[in-house]
Amino acid sequence: MTIRLVLVRHGQSTFNKKGLIQGRTDDSLLTEEGYEQAMKAGKALSKINFDKIFSSPLVRAANTAKTIKKSFKKEQNIVFDKNLLEVDLSEWSGLKIDEIKNKYPEVYPIWKNDPESLTLKRSDNKTYKPIQELFDQATCFIEDLLKRYLDKDDVNILVVGHNAILRCLILFLLGKPKQGFRKIRLENASFSILNISRKDNSFKTQIECLNQTSHLNKNIPDQIGDSRIFLIRHGETNWNKEGRFQGQIDIPLNTNGKDQARKTSEYLSNISFNKAFSSSMHRPYETAQIILQNKKSLKIKKIDSLVEISHGLWEGKLESEIREQWPILLKNWHDKPEEVIMPEGEPIKDVSERSIEAFDKICSSQKDDDLSLLVAHDAVNKTLMCHILGINYSNIWMIKQGNGGITVIDLFNDPIKPPVISALNITTHLGGIIDSTASGAL
Numbered sequence: 001m002t003i004r005l006v007l008v009r010h011g012q013s014t015f016n017k018k019g020l021i022q023g024r025t026d027d028s029l030l031t032e033e034g035y036e037q038a039m040k041a042g043k044a045l046s047k048i049n050f051d052k053i054f055s056s057p058l059v060r061a062a063n064t065a066k067t068i069k070k071s072f073k074k075e076q077n078i079v080f081d082k083n084l085l086e087v088d089l090s091e092w093s094g095l096k097i098d099e100i101k102n103k104y105p106e107v108y109p110i111w112k113n114d115p116e117s118l119t120l121k122r123s124d125n126k127t128y129k130p131i132q133e134l135f136d137q138a139t140c141f142i143e144d145l146l147k148r149y150l151d152k153d154d155v156n157i158l159v160v161g162h163n164a165i166l167r168c169l170i171l172f173l174l175g176k177p178k179q180g181f182r183k184i185r186l187e188n189a190s191f192s193i194l195n196i197s198r199k200d201n202s203f204k205t206q207i208e209c210l211n212q213t214s215h216l217n218k219n220i221p222d223q224i225g226d227s228r229i230f231l232i233r234h235g236e237t238n239w240n241k242e243g244r245f246q247g248q249i250d251i252p253l254n255t256n257g258k259d260q261a262r263k264t265s266e267y268l269s270n271i272s273f274n275k276a277f278s279s280s281m282h283r284p285y286e287t288a289q290i291i292l293q294n295k296k297s298l299k300i301k302k303i304d305s306l307v308e309i310s311h312g313l314w315e316g317k318l319e320s321e322i323r324e325q326w327p328i329l330l331k332n333w334h335d336k337p338e339e340v341i342m343p344e345g346e347p348i349k350d351v352s353e354r355s356i357e358a359f360d361k362i363c364s365s366q367k368d369d370d371l372s373l374l375v376a377h378d379a380v381n382k383t384l385m386c387h388i389l390g391i392n393y394s395n396i397w398m399i400k401q402g403n404g405g406i407t408v409i410d411l412f413n414d415p416i417k418p419p420v421i422s423a424l425n426i427t428t429h430l431g432g433i434i435d436s437t438a439s440g441a442l
Contacts, residue, residue: 003196004156007166010064011037012188023089030063037189038064042071044215055160056084065160083141086162087134115181138168173205177390184421208400210424221422225410227370234284235260236403240438247311250282260404261290267429275372279306284375305354308377312345338394352383352393388419402427402437
């Protein structure tokens with residue numbers, strides 16, 4: 001039983017357009033562009049049969065939800081839930097960033113760099129922590145959702161809300177990684193999809209995608225950093241398709257995998273890459289070559305430490321074959337990958353360490369406005385996403401990486417600012433909102 005949670009941020013508002021802080025004020029309304037964004041979102045989501053729609057009661061979110069709903073064939077009510085209200089920023093609402101910087105010089109840096117620690121005063125002069133309160137809301141909303149739907153048949157649930165509360169929902173489902181609030185971003189009318197399923201007496205989460213904006217005629221979110229890395233998983237192989245563990249056996253791309261790489265190239269055709277990196281294995285290197293087919297003069301640097309995890313004696317085998325010989329070890333690989341060393345294989349800890357070391361070297365070589373292509377593998381990309389999000393490498397199953405999927409990472413020169421995942425696992429160029437790429441073994 002799985003809950004597919006589709007999170008949509010409201011369309012552009014009057015405060016967004018003017019560059020004003022919104023918070024919990026209800027004076028901010030959808031602009032004409034905001035309504036258009038909501039209509040495009042509704043059209044893109046119309047093929048998903050939603051069982052329930054939830055929305056913040058604030059008018060900018062409520063009108064986004066109502067507009068999206070017009071594209072659905074199935075008639076249903078929208079549940080307006082107060083736990084989806086935006087963060088309460090008190091007297092900051094209606095101010096511009098520069099005004100807040102000047103009026104609250106000691107507090108503003110905390111908001112930018114460590115918002116979870118921010119303390120403000122309400123009109124009654126009592127102090128409170130706005131992001132901590134928002135996490136309490138997120139906890140209540142998700143716990144109620146799990147109680148009502150987790151043990152039922154698969155359900156699709158649409159949630160329309162705001163930037164901060166949606167981030168808190170995502171981070172709560174990831175175990176509230178420390179200082180995670182500034183490590184992800186959500187644009188107006190963007191989609192983020194998370195899959196939630198039962199695990200023993202609790203639940204497990206998988207991020208299918210974050211901040212998807214292609215339905216808005218915007219393939220990639222606007223750049224916010226000083227440079228960018230486009231992290232891509234190689235195209236499909238026959239072993240991906242068959243569900244075989246391939247690991248470090250150098251299986252080439254199949255016909256579909258080459259087509260996925262071509263579609264990725266077309267999708268990113270407006271990106272002027274000036275650096276390119278790849279795992280030294282053939283399937284990611286060929287994927288990078290196809291993506292850069294119109295930029296053949298750009299040299300692709302092969303990096304040995306970005307090769308896929310070694311599955312040892314499991315390589316070349318189907319999961320059903322591994323289950324016959326190593327049933328307990330396979331179960332532990334799915335439940336506690338950090339505790340598993342496959343026969344003659346490699347622990348995920350080692351994959352994480354070598355991948356992060358390679359990634360950090362790439363980051364340190366970035367200069368202003370660099371646009372770098374990096375093509376690697378499922379396990380490698382997952383450990384990098386865990387690292388950036390601030391969650392342990394044991395949580396690799398929380399991250400989905402589809403064949404040909406695109407993840408966008410913004411980097412900053414300021415050492416205080418961590419990398420930001422501006423989009424994760426974009427696969428709409430390969431067909432539809434839902435990631436339909438092969439779900440086979442690594």
